């Protein structure tokens with residue numbers, strides 16, 4: 001998973017939670033070790049696809 005700010009692949013997972021009603025998707029809080037940027041990803045368990053979350057509900 002690349003940092004959206006600097007493009008580094010050196011990131012750690014700060015928090016990991018399942019998404020309601022979507023048990024195959026895991027929501028992860030990540031932090032870049034290089035620039036300290038934090039961001040959230042939604043990943044499918046199979047394939048680890050990063051899903052854009054532009055809308056809610």
Ligand SMILES: [Zn+2]
Nearest residue numbers: 003006032035
């Ligand atoms: Zn970074």
